[in-house]
Amino acid sequence: MKLSSCAAALMATALLASLAGASKTPAAQAAGTAALPNVNMEATVKAAQIDPRRADDTLTPGAKASVLLVEKALRDKKLLDAKWVDGYFGTTTIAAYAKYQKSLGYTGLDASGLPGKTSLAKLGSGRFKVAHVIGPGERVSSRGVTINTRTRDMLAAAEKLLNRDLALDQGSYNPGGDPTSAGTHDGGGVVDVSVKGMNAATRTSVARALRQVGFAAWVRNPNQGDWPWHIHAAAISDTDLSSAAQHQTGDYYLGLNGLANHGPDDGPKVTIRTWEEYQRR
Known part of the structure; x- marks a missing residue:
C-alpha cells in the first residue's frame, strides 16, 4: 500500500530524530541526564551544631561530603574563602552561611548560620538536591507555653x-523572657520541664x-x-534553635554540661540521637 506524502514525511522526520539520538556518545547522553548530588540535611545541620564547639578540626561523622557541597556553593558566591572548603562546618562556615541567609532577606532566627530547608x-539550585529534610514545624500553644510541633511530638x-x-515552666520563642537562660529560649526547640514533686x-x-528522644537535657x-x-x-x-541553644547541643555531643563553665556532662548516659534518628531506630 502506498503511503501518502504527508505520512512519508512524518516517518522520515522520526527516523532522522532517532538517528540523531543514537549518534550521541555515551558521555554526552550521561551528561544530559546526570543526577545532582545529594546534601544530607540531617548530617549538615548536626555538623553545624557540633563543629563550631570543637577544640580541634575533627569532622562530624557522615557529614563531610554534604558540608563540602555547601561550602563550595558558598565559595562560588564569594562568601567563603577556598581555604575553608574542608568539610568542617566551623565558625567561619557558620558566618558565611549567615551572610548567605541575610542576602536572601532573612533576619533573626532565620539568619543564624544554621541551615534551614x-x-x-x-543554595543548592542547579548544584545539589536536599535529602533527609528536617524542619521545626509550626509554632503551637502546648502545656501553657509556645513551642513548635517537632518539640511537641x-x-x-x-x-x-x-x-x-x-509540665513546662518555660517554652520556646521567648526572647528576653528569662535573663538567666542566656538566650537559649529565644528560639525554638528549648523547654524547661517542671520537676515539682x-x-x-x-x-x-x-x-x-x-535524651532518648532527641533532646540535650540536663537536671x-x-x-x-x-x-x-x-x-x-x-x-x-531544631533549625529554629537560637545561637546559644546551638552551642548547648554541640556541647552535649562533646560530653559537656551546656553551661558557661564548660564542665563535664552530669546527666544520664544514653546513645545520643536526634528526633529523626530516634524515629528510625
Missing part, C-alpha cells in the same frame, strides 16, 4: 516512655527519657545558677 534548597514521645505527663531518681529518669539545680530546680532540654537539630 528553604535556604539550603535555594518529642515531648509526647518522652511522656510515652515515662508513662507520665510533663519529683525526687532525685525521677528527675534523672525524666532527663534520660528526654539543673540552684547551685549552678540563679534558677530553681528544673530540667533544661534543647531539641537537637
Whole structure:
C-alpha cells in the first residue's frame, strides 16, 4: 500500500530524530541526564551544631561530603574563602552561611548560620538536591507555653516512655523572657520541664527519657545558677534553635554540661540521637 506524502514525511522526520539520538556518545547522553548530588540535611545541620564547639578540626561523622557541597556553593558566591572548603562546618562556615541567609532577606532566627530547608534548597539550585529534610514545624500553644510541633511530638514521645505527663515552666520563642537562660529560649526547640514533686531518681529518669528522644537535657539545680530546680532540654537539630541553644547541643555531643563553665556532662548516659534518628531506630 502506498503511503501518502504527508505520512512519508512524518516517518522520515522520526527516523532522522532517532538517528540523531543514537549518534550521541555515551558521555554526552550521561551528561544530559546526570543526577545532582545529594546534601544530607540531617548530617549538615548536626555538623553545624557540633563543629563550631570543637577544640580541634575533627569532622562530624557522615557529614563531610554534604558540608563540602555547601561550602563550595558558598565559595562560588564569594562568601567563603577556598581555604575553608574542608568539610568542617566551623565558625567561619557558620558566618558565611549567615551572610548567605541575610542576602536572601532573612533576619533573626532565620539568619543564624544554621541551615534551614528553604535556604539550603535555594543554595543548592542547579548544584545539589536536599535529602533527609528536617524542619521545626509550626509554632503551637502546648502545656501553657509556645513551642513548635517537632518539640511537641518529642515531648509526647518522652511522656510515652515515662508513662507520665510533663509540665513546662518555660517554652520556646521567648526572647528576653528569662535573663538567666542566656538566650537559649529565644528560639525554638528549648523547654524547661517542671520537676515539682519529683525526687532525685525521677528527675534523672525524666532527663534520660528526654535524651532518648532527641533532646540535650540536663537536671539543673540552684547551685549552678540563679534558677530553681528544673530540667533544661534543647531539641537537637531544631533549625529554629537560637545561637546559644546551638552551642548547648554541640556541647552535649562533646560530653559537656551546656553551661558557661564548660564542665563535664552530669546527666544520664544514653546513645545520643536526634528526633529523626530516634524515629528510625
